[in-house]
Amino acid sequence: MSTTVYQEIADYLVAGEEEKREVKKVTAELKKDLTVEEGYQVQEKIVSRKLAEGRKIVGPKMGLTSKAKMDQMNVDEPIYGYVFDYMVIDNGGKVSLSDLIHPKVEAEIAFIIDEDIEGPGITGAQVLAKTKSVIPALEIIDSRYENFDFTLPDVVADNASTSRVVFGTSPKCPSDFELDVVGATLAINGEIKELGAGAAVLGHPANAIAMLANMLARKGEKIRKGDVILSGALTGAVLLEEGDTVLGKFDGLGDVSFIVTE
Amino acid sequence: MATEVAMKQKKYAESLLEAENTLVGIPPLTEADPELTVEEAYYIQLENIKKKTADGQTIIGKKIGLTSKAMQNLLGVDEPDYGHLLDSMVIENGGLVPKDKVLLPKVEGEIAFVLKKDLKGPNVTTLDVLQATDYILPSIEVVDSRVKDWKIKLPDTIADNASSAFYALGGKPVKVEDVDMELLGMVLTKNGQLVNTGVGAAALGNPAQCVAWLANRLADFDISLNAGEVILSGALSAAVEAKEGDTFTAKFAHLGEVSVHF
Numbered sequence: 433m434s435t436t437v438y439q440e441i442a443d444y445l446v447a448g449e450e451e452k453r454e455v456k457k458v459t460a461e462l463k464k465d466l467t468v469e470e471g472y473q474v475q476e477k478i479v480s481r482k483l484a485e486g487r488k489i490v491g492p493k494m495g496l497t498s499k500a501k502m503d504q505m506n507v508d509e510p511i512y513g514y515v516f517d518y519m520v521i522d523n524g525g526k527v528s529l530s531d532l533i534h535p536k537v538e539a540e541i542a543f544i545i546d547e548d549i550e551g552p553g554i555t556g557a558q559v560l561a562k563t564k565s566v567i568p569a570l571e572i573i574d575s576r577y578e579n580f581d582f583t584l585p586d587v588v589a590d591n592a593s594t595s596r597v598v599f600g601t602s603p604k605c606p607s608d609f610e611l612d613v614v615g616a617t618l619a620i621n622g623e624i625k626e627l628g629a630g631a632a633v634l635g636h637p638a639n640a641i642a643m644l645a646n647m648l649a650r651k652g653e654k655i656r657k658g659d660v661i662l663s664g665a666l667t668g669a670v671l672l673e674e675g676d677t678v679l680g681k682f683d684g685l686g687d688v689s690f691i692v693t694e
Numbered sequence: 695m696a697t698e699v700a701m702k703q704k705k706y707a708e709s710l711l712e713a714e715n716t717l718v719g720i721p722p723l724t725e726a727d728p729e730l731t732v733e734e735a736y737y738i739q740l741e742n743i744k745k746k747t748a749d750g751q752t753i754i755g756k757k758i759g760l761t762s763k764a765m766q767n768l769l770g771v772d773e774p775d776y777g778h779l780l781d782s783m784v785i786e787n788g789g790l791v792p793k794d795k796v797l798l799p800k801v802e803g804e805i806a807f808v809l810k811k812d813l814k815g816p817n818v819t820t821l822d823v824l825q826a827t828d829y830i831l832p833s834i835e836v837v838d839s840r841v842k843d844w845k846i847k848l849p850d851t852i853a854d855n856a857s858s859a860f861y862a863l864g865g866k867p868v869k870v871e872d873v874d875m876e877l878l879g880m881v882l883t884k885n886g887q888l889v890n891t892g893v894g895a896a897a898l899g900n901p902a903q904c905v906a907w908l909a910n911r912l913a914d915f916d917i918s919l920n921a922g923e924v925i926l927s928g929a930l931s932a933a934v935e936a937k938e939g940d941t942f943t944a945k946f947a948h949l950g951e952v953s954v955h956f
Contacts, residue, residue, distance in 0.1 A: 499888060613947035615879030615893035624899060629879030629891035629947070666891075683877035683893075683947060 435477075437463065438470065442477035445590050448576035454533055457577045457586040471588030478591050479514050490515040490660050491545075492648075493571065494640040495592040497633045497664025505584050510634065510664065512644055513592025521598045526693045527572060527672065535574040535595060535672045538665035539616040539680040539688075541630060541637045542569040542599060543606075545659045549641070551649030556638035559645070563638070565603035566611065568682040570618075570690065571662055572596035573669060597662065600688045608684075612636040615683045616666045620676050626667035637663040702727075703734060707741035710840050710854055719797055719842030722850045732775075735852035736915060742855065743778045754924050755779040756912075757835060758904045759856040760848075761897040761928025771848050774898065776908050777856025779924060787864035790955045791836050791936070796859055799838045799936045799956070802929035803880045803892060803944035805901045806833040806863055812920050813905075815913030823905040826919075829867035830875070830901075832946040834954050835926050836860040837933055861926060864944075864952025872948065876900045879947045880930045884940055892930030901927035 441458055448455040458474075459466050466474075483489070496502055497510045521527055527535065546564035574595035577586060587593060612631040617624045634640045640663040645655050655661065672678070676692040706723050713720045723738075724730050747753060760766055760774045785791055791799065810828035838859035841850050851857045878894040898904045904927045909919050919925065936942065936956045943953040 610947060612881055613879040613945055615877040615895075615947060617877065617893060617895045624895050627893040627895050629881055629893055631879075631881035631888055632891045635881075635888050681877055683874055683879055 435473070438473045438477050441474045441589060442481060445474070445576050446478055446481060448533070452531065452533055454578040455576050457582045458589055459583050459586050466585040466589065468585050468588055471585035474589035475513065475591050482516055488517040490517055490520060491662070492644055492655070492659065493592060493594055493662035494644055494664040495587070497640045507584055509647070510640060510643055511584070511588050511592050512647065513594040515594055515597055515660070515662065519594065519596050521596055521690055523598055523601050523688055523690070525598065525690050527596055527690050528693050529672065529674055530694055532572070532574045532595060533576060534580070535572045536669035537618065537672055537678055538571050538573065538669045539618045539626070539628070539667045539682070540569045540571050540662050540665055541611060541614065541682070541685070542567050543637070543641050543661045543663055544603060545655055545657055545661065547657050548654050549645045550654035551646035554642045554645040556636050556642045559638040559641040560606050563606045566606045566609065566685065567603045568600040568616070568680060568685040568688050569662055570598045570678060570680045570688045571665070572672070598688050598690045599660070600682070600686050602686050604685055611638060614685065617681050618667045618670060619679045619681070620670060625670045628666040630666060632666045633664040640664045699734070703738045703741055706853060707738045707745070710738070711742050711745065713840035717794070717797055719840060722841050722845050722847060723853055724847045724850050730849040732849055732852060735849035738853035739777065739855050740915070746780060752781045753778055754781055754784065756908060756919065756923065757856060757858050757861070757926040758908050758928045759851065761904050764932065769846070769848050774904060774907055774928065775848065775852050775856050776911065777858040779858065779861065779926065783858065783860050785836070785860045785862040785954055787862050788953050788955070789862060791860055793938055793956065796836065796838045797840065798844060799836050799859060800933035801882070801936050801942045801954070802835045802837060802933045803882045803931060803946070804833050804835050804926045804929055805875065805878065805894060805946070805949070806831045807901070807905055807925040807927055808867070809919060809921050809923050809925065812918050813909040814918035815910035818906045818909035820900060820902045820906045823902045823909070824870050827870050827902070829869055830873070830949065831863045831867055832865040832944055832949040832952045833926055834862045834942060834944050834952050835929070836936070836954065862952050862954050863924070865946060865950025868949050870902070875902060878949070880944055882931055882934065882942065882944050884934060884942050889934050890931040894930065896930045897928035904928045
């Protein structure tokens with residue numbers, strides 16, 4: 433398939449993002465036989481377009497890292513996308529609904545990488561050895577597709593639904609924690625809506641980063657020093673509404689919060 | 695009339711005890727007696743506990759059930775329930791659950807409290823519980839229902855000693871001052887595979903709050919919680935069915951691990 437088709441799909445999805453409107457999933461009309469590999473080709477076009485517009489990559493993010501989501505999508509490997517600088521909201525800051533389509537929030541642990549990590553064959557333990565620090569995060573996902581209805585190739589093409597992220601402000605040394613049993617709660621307006629522990633992410637959040645290194649290696653790419661990587665959701669996703677105060681609490685890692693405005 | 699009720703409760707208690715001894719589940723009590731109340735059900739439970747203690751068994755403590763929103767919704771109730779822990783229900787950490795003593799067992803990971811002071815309701819607060827706690831431990835509770843196929847309504851499970859069967863304590867004793875119980879994470883594995891994760895907040899927002907509820911509810915029956923008693927404070931994640939040959943391990947942040955075999 434010619435790369436123009438990938439570019440067209442990429443532009444179609446970026447238009448949805450920029451115009452804050454839902455679009456039909458790619459596999460519904462535009463390209464019914466889109467494969468996962470092609471989904472990543474589309475994603476690369478989106479990334480290139482944003483880089484060309486002067487946006488900067490903060491780091492990759494992992495998606496579909498929970499057993500529940502993998503079963504739901506009938507896959508045995510997570511997916512990845514990229515977080516850009518314009519997506520980062522300050523801790524305690526505002527997320528404006530008018531900038532987004534139908535955002536949901538999830539609690540995650542982010543890894544700040546100290547040295548390049550190049551697959552294949554990378555394991556979670558090796559990732560921890562090359563992790564400078566971990567910070568709690570609230571990721572706001574916002575699929576550009578109607579009703580969050582998509583197939584695996586669709587969500588890959590859509591930059592893994594990446595939309596906004598709020599990072600905590602107090603990085604911690606990963607060796608001070610057992611990240612698989614770090615508990616997190618996600619509360620909206622004081623009421624706990626979702627909770628989970630680190631093991632919800634592929635058994636251990638570092639395993640997700642290891643898989644990322646191994647997936648990138650297939651394309652001759654690697655995790656880079658300085659990348660800030662979202663490792664996947666510890667909790668279920670909660671739909672955001674105007675006026676919500678969102679608070680993620682992470683055992684020993686601290687709190688992350690934001691408010692939702694019009 | 696009073697005697698009639700007492701006779702009825704005795705009869706129900708006997709049928710539950712027989713089901714336990716013969717491993718033949720009975721139809722739900724509420725099927726034949728839709729009017730059976732929660733209070734009556736607790737007296738049925740007490741009837742069998744008295745019988746067992748008269749036979750030489752010892753009360754070790756209590757267990758709290760239905761502490762999660764999911765379970766409360768499932769049974770259409772808005773408060774937890776409780777049962778008694780007897781010495782015959784103790785399994786050593788890593789020990790075997792006797793297959794000739796369970797029907798359809800399920801496994802849950804919980805935080806166990808060991809008390810150093812008596813607690814008598816009403817008006818016991820969460821802070822009272824924390825001050826009366828000697829230490830906490832990780833535990834696995836094996837729940838089972840003497841009601842055929844778990845077809846329980848609230849009075850059925852209460853009469854059946856809150857569906858308790860066995861429990862194991864493990865890990866290491868930890869003081870409540872050293873942890874944030876609300877965010878204390880847990881991962882449950884079956885035969886080495888991740889089953890689910892949980893966090894202390896899954897139990898009514900905080901496990902210590904469950905113990906306070908228990909102390910206050912027991913006041914209705916003029917029962918107090920005593921120094922030295924073990925209190926299983928409620929499941930941190932959904933109950934998982936166990937089959938012969940299964941090994942379950944619950945790993946808790948800060949507290950260590952506990953496991954049982956079937």
